[in-house]
Amino acid sequence: MSNTNNVKLASELLEKDQEKRSFNLSILTENKSGLLNAVTIIFTRRKINIESINVSETEVEGVSRYTIVIESTREQAEKVVKRIRKVIDVFWAFVYENDEIFYQEIALYKVPTRAFLNGDNAEHLVRNNGARILVIEEDFIIIEKTGHQHETRDLLEKLKPYGVLEFVRSGRIAMSKSTRRTDLFLQELHNHH
Amino acid sequence: METLVNGKETITQKKTMPGAEAVICSLLAEGVDTIFGYPGGAIMPIYDALYSYQDRIEHILVRHEQGAVHAAQGFARVRNEVGVVFATSGPGATNLITGIADAQIDSTPLVCITGQVTSGLLGTDAFQETDVIGISMPVTKWNYQITDAREIPEILAKAFYIAKSGRPGPVLVDITKDAQFASMEYAYQKCTEIRTYHPIPVIKQDKLKKAAALINEAKRPFLLVGQGVLIAQAQEVLKDLIEKAHIPSAWTILGLSALDNDHPLNMGMLGMHGNYAPNVLTNECDVLIAVGMRFDDRVTGDLSKYARQAKVIHIEIDSSEIDKNVKAHVPVIGDAKQVLEALLPLVKENDHQPWLDRFHELHQIEEEKIINNDLYPQSKGIRMGEVVRHISEATKGEAIVVTDVGQHQMVTSRYYGFKSPHSSVTSGGLGTMGFALPAAMGAKVGKPDRPVVAIIGDGGFQMTLQELGTIFQYNIPVKIVILNNSFLGMVRQWQQLFFERRYSFTELKNPDFTAIARGFSIESQKVGEREQLPQAIAQMLSHPGAYLLEVTVEKEENVFPMVPSGAAVADIRME
Known part of the structure; x- marks a missing residue:
């Protein structure tokens, strides 16, 4: 060079x-x-x-x-x-860096149950976005989706017309792309010193 | 129970006692012979236990908790051991914070024990309750709250181990009053290992070889001595190394006294008010060898113009210091003594004469322009430098010298001729005014056989002068020299140079300091004439007890050379 x-x-x-x-x-x-x-x-x-x-x-x-x-x-x-x-x-x-790990976040969405009673759009949303229904109550349904931030946010935008009551997203959890075992790594760390 | 005083007996037979007594026994097991402290409600059980152990452990009752922590710092620095502090909860604990922060930034080992309200009252805003764990967390190496008496020996063992090992620092242990009262089975075992903490890094051989190669190839090597040399007790091997390859060396303010001042390779102080040659030549050396120092901004000035031409070898025990301020080409992480001992046989003999001559040439310039006038002034008023010269001559460079913060601190560091290590005690990183008087007290308690001279400005003295009471009560024979210019001199100097002489709130109307000393039955004298100086200093030093000497110095003296804040080291100003 x-x-x-x-x-x-x-x-x-x-x-x-x-x-x-x-x-x-x-x-x-x-x-x-x-x-x-x-x-x-x-x-x-x-x-x-x-x-x-x-x-x-x-x-x-x-x-x-x-x-x-x-x-x-x-x-x-x-x-x-x-x-x-x-x-x-x-x-x-x-x-x-982001490209050195695999990571996920989990999001929960609470929407009124009646949103699912009027036609099948909401159900399609759940199916097509890799989400699942966590619980169905008389008044609300909680949808769960795991993914990256932009994915969970996309679903939020799509659900908004149905009246989202509450939205929560977890912190990121991540795993590195290495193959080291945690217990062996800790042992090695200890032996090294 | 076994005798624990010598600190060698690490395991004792079990004995039932209250937590408070376990605190005292744990201290004895660590070899502690001195505590600086101040009692109060939440630490009363511990003080009550201490009452029965007065024959084995000395407690110095200070006048303010800040005095206790600075005294413990002075004690720790001259002994190279852990200083111990007691204080009560709430204001007692918060009054420690300045000293703890000072100890943290200057790597001074302390164990501070604070009383705390009964565990059931935690979080209720009980009388004298404060979250000292939360408050002290950013400024301690480690802290811990004990609510269960059974934890006391183990936690204190851990506290001493953490405070002293690796890069030392302050530890705070907060003990609730119910834990002090509760009965427990006491047995003590020293801490030698914590699985998440590795204080002495293993030296990497490849780095060592690279460092040696760089030093051996260097035409203009330059070595910087930090406090890490003193903490590791590496001063002898350091001397061997620089003598072998004739490497000019300079020191940070906390590295002061690691190398005797009259050593031919000692080129003086680094940084803002350091010497001319070491600052200028930092930017001409080809290999910069930093030992146990952290490239503080007061040392480096503008980092983008600091030693850019040099290859940097950074020998340091704390890996988080590597590349923090100055990028190291060869980092050698390890204990300074271990590293230098391993490096010594790899380094070839050399003389570097032309390079050494450069230092002498530049020093000549500084001598003519600044030093001669500081030490032998022609002007009417007394200059700080000549006072320090007289003290240095009268004590033959063998005193422990404790300084406060400001102009007098810089002048003392520049001109006192230190002859032995661990002899300079000052607040370097935090710059805590009020440090010197209590720290000098602690230094004298720590090294009773050595003369201790505190050199203090009129501003700083008034921040902790209540400790004259402690000096009086315990007959601590420290020599106190107040360099009085009736100004906060360093701030005034900056106002003069950088704020168009707008002396905003820096002039002090001072009391009669000798009268204050008399109030504490401390001998004193005030001088303002040059001719009086030698006699007054001799009188102070020969007096058997504590002594206060007030010297009226030139009102508007400036300390030079000076690297203005944010300037490059090479742009050091001579006026």
Whole structure:
């Protein structure tokens, strides 16, 4: 590669580093009270908004996984991740771009039951959008859909004419494209030190 | 129960006792001999337990909780050990926060124990209840609230381990009053491992080799000494390394005293009010070796114009510091002593004479333009630099010198001739005015055999002067020098240089400081004439007890050189 190409590549990379986009932080921690605060104040201090957060138990007993989505530059995301790793009850933190993970969100929609009684459009919507009916009550129906944000939002737009009573969407959950096993990774982390 | 005083006995036989007593026994098991504190409602059971252990542990009753935490910082810094603080809930706990934040940014190991309201009252706005866990979380390395007495030994063991290991820092343990009262089975085991915490990173050999190769190929290497050198006790191996390859070295304010001032390779202080040569030559070196420092903005000035020509080797125990401010070409993550010891045999001998000459040439310029006039002024008024020179000469550079924040701090750091490590105590990162008097007190308690001189401005002194009461009560023989210019001098200097001399609220109408000292039965003297200085300093140093010397200095002295805020290090101003 010529020198000018190298220079160009370097400057493109630098530009990419400075560009704000979605980053997914995946953090393995002890399951302890107060830890959520210890993690989130790291974002507060840097005035980074948390777009979405999910905390749940992993397949390893006592170990939790935080999935946090932020809008930031690569540089800032990496600095934040390094700082999070310093929190005493954090095992490790990863940073992923959207194309390095598989991710999903779950959305629930509450619509009036009568919307389904007038013709079959609403039912079609559910079928054609990969959603399902979670519960049918006398007054309302709850529809569930799993997908990316734009997909769950699309369905919301389509349901609006039927009178959406309530809409809720979960934080993002994500899995990396690696094949590492959580328990073995934690073991390795421990042995390394 | 086994004797625990020496801290070597780590496991004791079980004994039933109240949680409060378990706190004291845990401290003894950690080898703690001194506590700085202030009692109050929510910590009374612990103070009651302490009453029975006075023969084995000394408690210094301060006059304000901020004084306790700064004293513990001074103690920790000169001993390179954990400082211990007691305070009550609510205002007692919140009064600690400034010192805890200071300890966090300056990596000082502390264990602060606060009393808390009974667990059933948590969250009810009970009398003197405050969420100290929430408040202290951003400024502690770790914190924890104990509501169950049985947790006390384990949590305190963890607290000491976290505070001291790796990059040190403050830990706060909040203990509810019911946990202090409750009976528990006491047994102590030191903490040596936490599964999510790896304080001493394993050094990567490839990085070490790359670092050595860069150093060996360097024509103009330059080494920066940070506090990490002192914390790791790496000063000897550092000296071996720089002497072997003749690498000129300079220090951050917290790295001060790691390298003796008259060492031929010691080129002085970095940063805003540092020396001329090290600042200018930062932008001429080809390899920059940073050891145990974090490239603070007061050191680097404009980052986009900082050492861009150099390959940077960053030796640092805290991996989150790598690439935080300055991109490292070769990061070597590890304990400074371990890294330097491994690096030493890989580094080749070298003399770098032309490069060293550059430092001397530039130093010559600084001497003529600034230093001579600071140390041997012709003007009528006393300059801060000459006071520091006299103190330095009279103590032969062997005192522990504690400074507050501002002009006097910069001048003292520039001109006191430190001869041994762990001898400078100052508030570097947070810049806490009011730090020096209590920190000096703690330093003297920590090292009673060494002279301790606190050099303080008239502004900072008035922020914590209540601690004269503590000095009086415990006969702590610290020497207090107030450099009085009746101004908040550093702010005034900035107003003069950058705000068109609009001296907005920086002039102080000061009390008679010697009269205040007399009120606490502390010997004192005020001088304003150059000729009086040597005699007054000698009198202060030879006095067996505490002593306050007020020196009236030039009212509008400026500290130079100066890298203006946001400027490049190479654009350091001489006037």
